[in-house]
Amino acid sequence: MFKEILHRLQGRIPTLPSHAAYELWAGTYGEQQNNIFLQAEERALLPLLDEHPLTNQSVLDAGCGSGRHIRHCLDRHAMRIVGIDFSRAMLHRGAWASEQHPVSLVEGSVEMLPLRDSSFDLVLVPLVLGHVRNLRPAAAELTRVLKSGGRLLISDWHPENERRGWKRVFEVPFGEGRAGRFAVQHHFHETDEYLRCFESEGFLLEKRIEPAIDESMRKAFENNGMEKIYGKHLGSPLVLVLGFRKP
Template sequence: MSVTPILEPAAAYALWAANYPAHAHNPVMRAEERALLGLIPDRLEGRAVLDAGCGSGRYMLHALHRGASHVTGVDLAPAMLERAAAELASWQGRAAVELKQGQLPQLPLPDAAVDLTICGLVIGHVRQLAPALAELRRVTRPGGSILISDVHPTGHALGWLRDFKADGRRYAVEHTPHLYSHWHAACVALGLSIERVVEPMLDPADIPTGAHFDPVALDVPVALVFRLRRLSKPEGAI
């Protein structure tokens, strides 16, 4: 049995970018996206939105379709930013759209730059949760929302990989599970209020006929989705 190489995010997404569409393209992503979109306001007119770890731009597109006036995407991989630029080309002149290379926890944005921050299925690529959350908080205005999703820690415990194929070979992206206790402790320390937590399950209708997958996946949550609010100061501060 061959062993799947596990790559650091920069190397993985450089390989994956050529085949990475700007929409949820597997059952886990569809479950995650349904949950996260349910936490985004239906109308975003006048709002500045950041997609941290934007990939090929799927959440940027959702924000634009909901009327966001200014959307910024940040990603580690230049190849992913090229994909996003192609997907977003039709929006030029209709809304302010920016793409920047960067990564957590060093986002290339000033303090309190956006009203809404989205970080979809990215934070598991960061080994330390608190510094990443601190950076997402920094760029979000006081009172603003931060929507974050990750693969559920249960999947990691069951041995699931964030895998993909490139040039006919299977690879996986390095991923660190962050438990709810880690999220709670970091949010309390940083002045982030946990407003909603969603643990979506797979929809059997999303599973392709004949697909090979762990049947346990239908019985456990596959993603962990948070809506956080940036408070003016950490809880307990005077």
């Protein structure tokens, strides 16, 4: 039945609500080579992670997915890492992480975190908030669980991507070399909306980085068959990375 639906949908790109999308995407999530968005995001975010040692820090990875940033925090010897995600299938992808000593994985939403007040020194929210229609409940929850003096690092698709009409598309293989293509529902938030929302929670903006398409990404675009897009959008921002501190 499911295969039947996928067959019928092939050729169009339907948009799925984010929870349903990640439940479906989880099986292949993170397998794409040359993912230009992840490369751009890491180029901006990892130096921010490195600004302070994590050795005595308690870290929340909100919307941890397959645990990409949990791995980065493990590499930096974080004292305690909690990964939370609302998709069971994505948490399953991240299950490797729960076998590591300081990591625990929890099912839950960034809009209602099942976590104690003031329990983290560092909160990461990588490529997640675009899936949240209204930023305010998530911002209030992220503020609540962060200790005073703690850091909040957010990354997301850049609002420019919306203006270009780009979609977050993924493929689900369904046998005999065929695949269904879907877009994940994304609620674009302007940069000012992020700033207003988190500053009204009392956060101080420390970093704003907008990695753009540049020469170093040419190969990745070529390997994805996107040479034309590379030429057209060279110099345009791809990802928004914001670093805040809770006073």
